[in-house]
Structures are given as structure tokens and as C-alpha cells.
Amino acid sequence: MTVRGRAALWIVLPLLAAAISLIDPWFGRYVLPEVARVTFHGWPLPILSAALAGTGLLLLAARYAYGLATGFATRAMAVLLVGSQLNGLRAGPVDIFDLALLVVLTLWLAKLALDTTRPIRLSVLFLLASVLVLLGVAHLSLMSPLPWAVGVFGMTRVAIVALIVVDLCRDLRTIETVTRAFVLTAVASASLGLVQFAVAYLQVFHFTLIVPAETAFKPTPLGFVMRASGLCVTAQHFSSFLVYALPFALWRALDLRRWRDGAAVLILLAGIGVSLNFGAMLASLLMIGVVPFLRWPDLSIHLGLGLAGLVALAYFVGLLDLAYALSFGDAGVSKGVDQRKTLFALGLDQFGRNPLVGTGLRGFGSVDGNFWDRPVHNLLGQAAVELGAIGLLTVLAIFYILSLDLARLAPRPDKTGKQARIGLLLVLVAFLLGQSEPNLDQSNLWLVLALAQAIVLAARQGGITGSGPPEP
Numbered sequence: 001m002t003v004r005g006r007a008a009l010w011i012v013l014p015l016l017a018a019a020i021s022l023i024d025p026w027f028g029r030y031v032l033p034e035v036a037r038v039t040f041h042g043w044p045l046p047i048l049s050a051a052l053a054g055t056g057l058l059l060l061a062a063r064y065a066y067g068l069a070t071g072f073a074t075r076a077m078a079v080l081l082v083g084s085q086l087n088g089l090r091a092g093p094v095d096i097f098d099l100a101l102l103v104v105l106t107l108w109l110a111k112l113a114l115d116t117t118r119p120i121r122l123s124v125l126f127l128l129a130s131v132l133v134l135l136g137v138a139h140l141s142l143m144s145p146l147p148w149a150v151g152v153f154g155m156t157r158v159a160i161v162a163l164i165v166v167d168l169c170r171d172l173r174t175i176e177t178v179t180r181a182f183v184l185t186a187v188a189s190a191s192l193g194l195v196q197f198a199v200a201y202l203q204v205f206h207f208t209l210i211v212p213a214e215t216a217f218k219p220t221p222l223g224f225v226m227r228a229s230g231l232c233v234t235a236q237h238f239s240s241f242l243v244y245a246l247p248f249a250l251w252r253a254l255d256l257r258r259w260r261d262g263a264a265v266l267i268l269l270a271g272i273g274v275s276l277n278f279g280a281m282l283a284s285l286l287m288i289g290v291v292p293f294l295r296w297p298d299l300s301i302h303l304g305l306g307l308a309g310l311v312a313l314a315y316f317v318g319l320l321d322l323a324y325a326l327s328f329g330d331a332g333v334s335k336g337v338d339q340r341k342t343l344f345a346l347g348l349d350q351f352g353r354n355p356l357v358g359t360g361l362r363g364f365g366s367v368d369g370n371f372w373d374r375p376v377h378n379l380l381g382q383a384a385v386e387l388g389a390i391g392l393l394t395v396l397a398i399f400y401i402l403s404l405d406l407a408r409l410a411p412r413p414d415k416t417g418k419q420a421r422i423g424l425l426l427v428l429v430a431f432l433l434g435q436s437e438p439n440l441d442q443s444n445l446w447l448v449l450a451l452a453q454a455i456v457l458a459a460r461q462g463g464i465t466g467s468g469p470p471e472p
Contacts, residue, residue: 071174072107072111072168073168073169073170073174074168074174074177074178074181076104076107076108076164076168077165077168077169077174077178077181078178078181078185079100079103079104080097080100080101080104080161080164080165080447081178081181081182081185081447082100082185083096083097083099083100083101084097084100084237084241084443084444084447085185085186085188085189085230085231085232085238085241086100086231086232087231087232087233087237087443088209088210088229088230088231088232088233089209089231090233095233097443098157101157101160101161101164104164105160105164108164108167108168120163120167121166121167121170121457122163122166123162123163123166123453123457124401124453125162125166125398125402125449125450125453126159126162126163126166128394128397128398128401129155129158129159129162129398129446130159131390131394132155132159132383132387132391132394132395132440133152133155133156133159135358135387135388135390135391135394136148136151136152136155136360136361136386136387137152139357139358139359139360139361139363142357142359142360142363143359143360143363147360147361147362147363147365147366148360148361148362148363150361150362151360151361151362151363151386151441152361154361154362154441155361155440155441157441157443158441158442158443158445158446161443161446161447161450162446162449162450162453164450165446165447165450165451165454166450166453166454166457168454169450169451169454169458170454170457170458170461171458172415172419172458175419175451175454175455175458178451179248179451180248182244182245182248183245183248183249183252183264183268185241185245186241186242186244186245186246186249186268186271187245187249187264187267187268189230189231189232189238189241189242189271190230190242190267190268190270190271190272191267191271192230192231193228193229193230193238193271193274193275194228194267194270194271194274196208196226196228196229196230197225197226197227197228197274200225200226201222201225201226206226208226208229209229209231209232209233210229210233210234210235211233216229216235218276220276225276227274227275227276227277228271228274228275228276229275230271235275235276235277236275236277236279236280236437237442237444238271238275239271239272239275239277239280240277240280240433240437240439240442240444240445241444242268242271242272242275242280243272243280243283243284243287243429243433244426244429244430244444244447244448245268246265246268246269246272246284246287247287247291247422247425247426247429248422249261249264249265249268250265250287250288250291251291251294251295251418251422252264253265254291254292254295255295269284272284279432279433279435279436279437280433282432283429283432283433286429286432287425287429289307290425291425294410294421294422294425339372339377340377340378340436343370343372343374343375343376343377344376344377344378344381346364346367346369346370346376347364347376347378347381347382347384347385348381350364350367350385351381351384351385354388355384355388355389356388356389356390357388358384358385358386358387358388358391359385359386360386360387361386361387361440361441362375362386363386364376364382364385364386374438375438375440376438377436377437377438378434378435378436378437378438379395379431379434379435379437379438379439379440380392380395380396380434380435382438382439382440383395383440386440395440398449399427399430399431402423402427402449402452402453402456403424403427403428405456406420406421406423406424406427406452406455406456407420407424409455409456409459410424416459419455419458419459420455420456420459423451423452423455423456424452426448426451426452427448427449427452430445430448430449433445
């Protein structure tokens with residue numbers, strides 16, 4: 001397909017999805033009355049068209065990303081990335097990402113069996129993730145079998161992600177192609193989220209895979225509206241993927257200065273906005289402010305003065321007050337903040353009573369006072385409460401080691417430095433998002449950490465400059 005043909009396809013496809021979403025309620029009401037009566041999580045849902053439109057959008061992104069790939073590594077990564085944005089399609093604890101990971105793991109093991117001379121690339125990240133898995137396994141005698149199995153399964157899954165992603169992304173060519181697939185998948189998911197939010201806001205119909213569906217609604221300055229989550233299990237999972245893709249899209253737009261790269265950035269920002277996740281919005285603003293400094297370090301003084309001037313102007317004209325009123329002031333954010341404070345306080349009490357052992361993975365829901373049956377909404381607090389002091393130190397070690405290694409590579413003027421600067425920003429943003437969400441076993445977090453670890457190892461072994469071993 002030509003470049004123009006692909007561009008036209010990306011314009012037509014979101015319009016087609018929107019058209020299907022708008023037409024379908026009337027189609028189901030008058031042509032297929034039985035379909036119109038079907039409900040999903042308590043909300044009227046035209047199942048067939050919504051599923052086809054949304055899944056088709058992401059699968060087309062997967063097909064295009066698969067076409068960009070030049071080998072098994074990048075194609076496997078495209079499958080994992082798209083699977084991560086389809087995890088709302090699930091049967092019990094198993095979702096599409098689990099199936100995608102199983103397929104990639106099976107093919108990866110088969111390739112290793114056929115090529116016994118190919119070494120497995122291990123990393124500090126995988127070893128530390130394995131420590132977290134072992135800590136979770138050791139809690140079997142303290143927990144009920146079902147929550148123990150679910151928790152260990154989730155932690156084992158992300159440890160496998162850390163192993164496979166680092167082993168596959170061995171050189172600069174692979175990493176750059178993977179990041180392009182990352183951005184492409186995020187743009188497709190954000191487009192779906194925009195359509196989802198629009199049809200809900202216009203009262204055409206409500207479609208969400210969040211369980212229970214009532215929790216998808218949130219008080220905002222626009223009213224009590226449904227937040228976008230795409231085909232993800234939560235709005236936080238949806239928005240964090242877009243946030244992690246944003247620095248790659250920003251850097252590409254600043255480098256190439258093409259309209260389609262600028263459009264990709266705007267779509268990602270709009271998708272983050274309709275997710276109504278204020279942690280993701282703050283992280284996006286941080287990256288918009290930081291990426292130009294990383295891209296043009298020689299202009300740091302000029303950029304700093306310009307940014308300070310914009311902040312001062314926003315203060316004097318009242319934009320900062322308006323931003324506060326639309327977020328933490330009158331937008332209903334205080335409810336979520338209060339809940340997080342309560343859960344964190346319960347976590348501190350639990351950690352004080354049992355600092356060495358912890359409750360076990362997914363074990364905090366049974367603690368007295370946790371009426372929501374939820375984990376501590378903080379990555380470090382979650383690790384401390386569920387896995388004890390050793391779990392907390394292990395998570396801190398992951399972020400510290402990755403940040404230190406990337407910071408050492410960041411000053412280089414070549415492509416190594418560019419990748420290291422983006423990787424360092426991703427690790428810091430992942431740590432920031434972890435302060436408001438329980439991301440200990442979230443696939444998005446570990447995909448980003450594994451990409452950052454892959455950058456470090458590729459730089460050390462020469463693969464970042466293209467002189468290392470070819471992609472498997």
C-alpha cells in the first residue's frame with residue numbers, strides 16, 4: 001500500500017468507527033430489536049458493532065505495526081503492545097494480554113530450542129522481578145489459595161515480560177521499530193477512546209469494559225460523565241499506556257516536524273484528557289515541559305526562561321486558579337484523593353504491625369477497614385504492605401538502578417544518548433504514576449521498565465549503534 005493510501009486509511013477508519021457507533025443504536029432498535037435488549041454490566045450495549053469497530057481499529061494497528069517489523073522480535077513486541085490495550089476483553093482473571101504473552105512465550109521458547117547457540121539475555125530487572133515472585137510464592141501458608149494464585153500469576157506474568165522484552169530488544173533498530181509500534185498502538189487506542197467518550201457524552205450509548213460499569217462515571221466540570229477507557233480494564237491502564245507513548249511521539253514530532261507526527265501527539269493528549277485521569281494529565285504536562293530540554297540541551301537557559309515566563313503569565317491572568325478549580329477544586333477529584341489517603345493510612349498501619357512479611361500479593365483486600373477491597377493506591381505502599389520491607393527495597397532498587405544506568409548514558413551526543421534520555425524520562429514518569437496507582441503487576445509499567453533495561457544493555461554491548469548482533 002502506498003504512503004497516501006495508508007494515510008487515507010487512518011483518516012477513514014476512525015470516521016468509520018464513529019459512524020458505526022452513531023448508527024448502531026437505531027439499527028439495533030428497529031432492525032434487530034433483540035440485540036437492542038442485550039445488556040453488558042447493566043448498560044445497553046450494541047455488542048456486535050462496538051466490538052467490531054473497536055477491536056478492528058486496534059487489530060489494524062497491529063497489522064500495520066506487524067508490517068513495519070523485520071523479524072520475530074519486533075512482531076512479537078507488536079503483539080504484546082496491542083494485547084496490552086485489549087486487556088478489557090477477559091474471562092475471569094485471564095485477558096487478551098495473557099493470551100498474547102502465552103503465544104509470544106511459546107514461540108520464543110521454540111526459537112530457543114531450534115537455536116541452542118543463541119544465549120538468553122538476562123538482566124538485573126528480571127532478577128529483581130524474580131525476587132518479587134518468590135516473595136509472593138512464600139506467602140502461600142498465610143493466604144487463601146485463590147487470591148494467592150491470582151497474585152502470584154500476575155507477578156509471574158510481568159516477570160516473564162521483563163525477560164522476553166529485554167531478550168528481544170537487542171539493538172537500536174529493534175528498539176526504534178518497537179517504539180514506532182508503541183506510538184501507533186497508542187494513537188489507535190486513543191482514537192477509540194475519543195469516540196467512546198463522544199458517543200457517551202452525546203447520550204448516544206454507553207460502552208465500557210470497566211467492571212462495575214458505574215465506576216466509569218466521574219463528576220467533572222462537564223457534568224457526571226463516563227471516562228474513556230478504550231478496550232482496557234480501567235481508565236488508568238488506558239491512560240498510562242498513552243502517557244508512556246507520549247515522549248516517543250513528542251520526540252519524533254520535534255525531530256521530523258511533520259503534520260502527521262504532530263497530529264499523533266494531539267490525539268494522544270486528547271485521549272489522556274478524556275480518560276479524566278489527573279495523574280496522567282500531570283505526567284503529560286511534565287513531559288511536554290521536559291522533552292524540549294532533553295531534545296535541545298544547549299538551549300536549556302532559553303527554554304527555562306520561556307517556561308518560567310509562561311507560568312508567571314498563567315498565574316497573573318488566573319489560568320492557574322482555573323486549572324485548580326477544574327481539577328482538584330470542583331471536579332470531584334477530592335473523593336479519589338480521600339480514598340487514596342484512607343487506603344494509604346490503612347497500609348501504614350498494616351506495615352507497622354507486620355513490616356517483614358506482608359499480607360501477600362492481592363492480600364490487602366482482607367485487611368480490617370478496607371471496605372473497598374482494593375490495594376494501597378501507591379506503588380511503594382503496595383509493595384511494602386503486600387511483600388514487606390524486602391519487597392519495598394526491591395522495587396526501589398529497580399527504579400534506582402535503571403535511573404542511574406540511564407543517567408550515565410544520557411550525556412552522550414549520539415543515538416545512545418537520545419534513547420537513554422527518553423528511557424530515563426519514562427522511568428521517572430513511571431515512578432510518578434506509581435504514586436497514585438497500584439501498578440506492581442501492571443503490564444504497561446513492566447513493558448516500559450523492560451524497554452529502559454533493553455536500552456542500557458544494548459548500549460553496553462554495542463547494539464545501540466547498530467554494531468551489535470542483528471535482531472533475532
